[in-house]
Amino acid sequence: MTATPATSATTAPAIAPAALHDPVIAWFDAHARDLPWRRPDTGAWGVMVSEFMLQQTPVARVLPVYEQWLARWPRPADLAAEAPGEAVRAWGRLGYPRRALRLHGAALAITERFGGDVPREHSQLLALPGIGEYTAAAVASFAYGQRHAVLDTNVRRVFARAAAGIQYPPNATTAAERKLARALLPAHEPTAARWAAASMELGALVCTSKNEDCARCPIASQCAWRLAGKPAHQGPARRGQTYAGTDRQVRGKLLAVLREAVAPVPLAVLDAVWEEPVQRARALDGLVADGLVEPMADDLYRLPLT
DNA sequence: CAGGCGTGGCC
DNA sequence: TGGCCAAGCCT
Numbered sequence: 163m164t165a166t167p168a169t170s171a172t173t174a175p176a177i178a179p180a181a182l183h184d185p186v187i188a189w190f191d192a193h194a195r196d197l198p199w200r201r202p203d204t205g206a207w208g209v210m211v212s213e214f215m216l217q218q219t220p221v222a223r224v225l226p227v228y229e230q231w232l233a234r235w236p237r238p239a240d241l242a243a244e245a246p247g248e249a250v251r252a253w254g255r256l257g258y259p260r261r262a263l264r265l266h267g268a269a270l271a272i273t274e275r276f277g278g279d280v281p282r283e284h285s286q287l288l289a290l291p292g293i294g295e296y297t298a299a300a301v302a303s304f305a306y307g308q309r310h311a312v313l314d315t316n317v318r319r320v321f322a323r324a325a326a327g328i329q330y331p332p333n334a335t336t337a338a339e340r341k342l343a344r345a346l347l348p349a350h351e352p353t354a355a356r357w358a359a360a361s362m363e364l365g366a367l368v369c370t371s372k373n374e375d376c377a378r379c380p381i382a383s384q385c386a387w388r389l390a391g392k393p394a395h396q397g398p399a400r401r402g403q404t405y406a407g408t409d410r411q412v413r414g415k416l417l418a419v420l421r422e423a424v425a426p427v428p429l430a431v432l433d434a435v436w437e438e439p440v441q442r443a444r445a446l447d448g449l450v451a452d453g454l455v456e457p458m459a460d461d462l463y464r465l466p467l468t
Numbered sequence: 469c470a471g472g473c474g475t476g477g478c479c
Numbered sequence: 480t481g482g483c484c485a486a487g488c489c490t
Contacts, residue, residue, distance in 0.1 A: 212486085213487095215486090217485095217488070218474085218475095218484095218485060218487055218488090222477090223475080223476075224486095255474080257476085258475085259473090260474095260488085261488085291488095292489095294487060295487090296487060296488090297488085312486090314486045315486070315487085316486065317486090362486065366485090371483085371485090372483080402482075403473095403474095403483080403484085410473055411474080413474080414474050417474090448473095
């Protein structure tokens with residue numbers, strides 16, 4: 163099954179799963195990064211915090227914030243006892259600050275509904291704010307050693323190439339990808355958990371989006387995409403991200419001021435971050451609507467106390 | 469379900 | 480230089 167079209171992902175895997183597991187896991191044993199959330203003394207809370215921070219954010223930027231976060235809030239109940247605005251402030255410049263709010267909300271729910279312990283069930287994790295299909299599987303697998311298909315952008319890219327023979331996965335996760343991921347999952351629970359971490363790391367370090375390093379890939383000899391001559395991406399253009407001049411940029415500037423402030427900020431100070439008044443007002447309203455900013459009397463604003 | 473949502477480093 | 484990219488989630 164070389165030079166396979168994208169639809170081939172719906173069929174049985176081209177490769178015997180077992181022929182993939184051993185080399186990828188062996189490669190992981192030799193080359194896995196020593197990341198703090200992978201250390202044996204890391205509890206489920208640490209894993210969960212790392213997963214929130216790593217959503218759309220590179221490891222290098224997460225590391226220092228992660229360490230400070232866990233030192234300050236070593237258990238979910240510690241974070242739950244804080245004002246949500248403190249989570250937003252401690253989030254710093256990681257980006258997508260709604261994640262901080264959702265992590266705080268998740269800590270609150272864990273404290274109230276699960277006695278302060280991160281739940282083990284995928285369905286219970288999925289019900290927490292900020293946790294979707296990927297993060298629920300990741301926490302269940304990495305923190306609790308369970309057998310779940312962990313489909314992040316790295317794994318999806320590895321599977322697209324190795325099994326489907328295409329350069330990039332579809333824009334949105336498809337049923338075919340889930341089916342393939344389940345078919346490739348080792349039956350043995352601890353092996354499945356190891357495989358999840360290993361296949362993700364392979365995508366992060368070797369089978370990267372650009373400049374993939376097939377010479378260091380443990381399954382290069384089996385990779386459908388490489389065997390097909392690495393054909394260029396055919397399908398619809400991949401979703402890009404605009405930023406300059408968008409509301410997002412304005413929101414970022416407004417929130418940066420509020421994060422640094424130790425006292426409520428006058429509207430006049432916020433007005434200074436962006437020239438255009440209509441967009442500026444829309445951005446501020448959006449932050450308030452999202453619960454990231456709390457309006458007070460006398461045109462004063464602050465990070466949310468509740 | 470396509471689009472909104474931050475930030476900074478890299479080639 | 481600037482578009483692309485980085486362990487997604489939510490509506």
